[in-house]
Amino acid sequence: MGRAAPRHVFISCGEASGDRYGARLAAALRRREPSLRITALGGDELAATGVELVARMDDVAVMGVGEVLRALPALAKARRRLSRHLAAGIDLFLPIDFPGFNGQLAGAARRSGVPVFWLVAPQLWAWGRWRAAAYRRRIDRLGTILPFETRFFRELGFAVEPLGHPLLDDYGASYGFEASLRRREERLNRREGPLVIGLLPGSRRQELESLLPVLKVTSQAITGHLSGREVAFVVSVAPGVARERVESRFTAAAEFSSEPLVKLLPRLDLALVCSGTASLEVALAGVPHEIVYRTGALTAFVGRRLVRTPHIGLANLVLGREVVREHLQQDASPLPLARELLSWLARPADRGAYYGEVRRLRQLCGEPGAWERAADAALAMLRPAAGPAGKS
Secondary structure: OOOEOOOEEEEEOOOHHHHHHHHHHHHHHHHHOOOOEEEEEEOHHHHHOOOEEEEEHHHOOOOOHHHHHHHHHHHHHHHHHHHHHHOOOOOEEEEEOOHHHHHHHHHHHHHOOOOEEEEOOOOOOOOOHHHHHHHHHHOOEEEEOOOOHHHHHHHOOOOEEEOOOOOHHHHOHHHOHHHHHHHHHHHHHHOOOOEEEEEEOOOOHHHHHHHHHHHHHHHHHHHHHOOOOOEEEEEEOOOOOOHHHHHHHOOOOOEEEOOOHHHHHHHOOEEEEEOOHHHHHHHHOOOOEEEEEOOOHHHHHHHHHHOOOOOOOHHHHHHOOOOOOEEEHHHOOHHHHHHHHHHHHHOHHHHHHHHHHHHHHHHHOOOOOHHHHHHHHHHHHOOOOOOEOOOO
């Protein structure tokens, strides 16, 4: 009598944060069911866990109206390939964020009879609430990670699984937040030694192209403002981003670091951060920073008419007020950015108020273990294991 075929899940993500989350989810699933077959659309971090990559996220990682239009042929080809994969014996589909692309795949999964557990909810609270019905038809269960999402999506009729924010696995009690904060304050108040400023330009191609030239000139302006103090810049190279792509666009003096942010952030005194998951990560670590974002003109034009939230920074959204200043499009220009960032140095009371808000943010984001909870919920949704091989 043959053994039962292993159950098979497919994870799909399209950007650096999703790749990291997917890797942790895959590890949690394997701890519970070592025989589980896991295939994925992902990047280096998912590949490093030993999952089978059926496509790489580099081929589909685009954002913005103009950028998506230019990439349509490649996106359509990847979508057709992955839709065929979903129809070939998948027991559960686990899309992580990346709503435009994953939304289409979720529809293909449902048409093939594959249940869908969507992780990291689409941001319908920011724009496009009218899309809720379409997502509801494609999703069996929705994993939420931001504190205000659970009620929002339940009121829209979704079956919700509250997970807590995955970043608390890195920035929870074990991170040593208070000790890190004290060391940073000592450096800032001592005014000796180099001031270490982090530049986090994001991971998407259009973010890098739009932001790196601005950050380069901003770094030069900061150096000019602080002529009496040594300044060291650290440019973070996100997972999956070719170092050469960053270095070719940021030609000023700097260290280029591929360190995980959880290791890099404790040595930063201040930071300029692209809007996105990294901005929440920097806030949870307690680094005083400014949020900066630029994208293509067409994308910005459409976004101004669709987005209904008062903030774009995740920390500001969770806290319900602007705790971190946001500099968007033409407002993200070098001289104002330099002035605003350096204002943190002269205002210790502002830093103290910021640290108080960060403590509240850390409480609101929940407890560590988001992917352990997600793995338990996913395995509960899986179809029963298939019968012995060779039998119908």
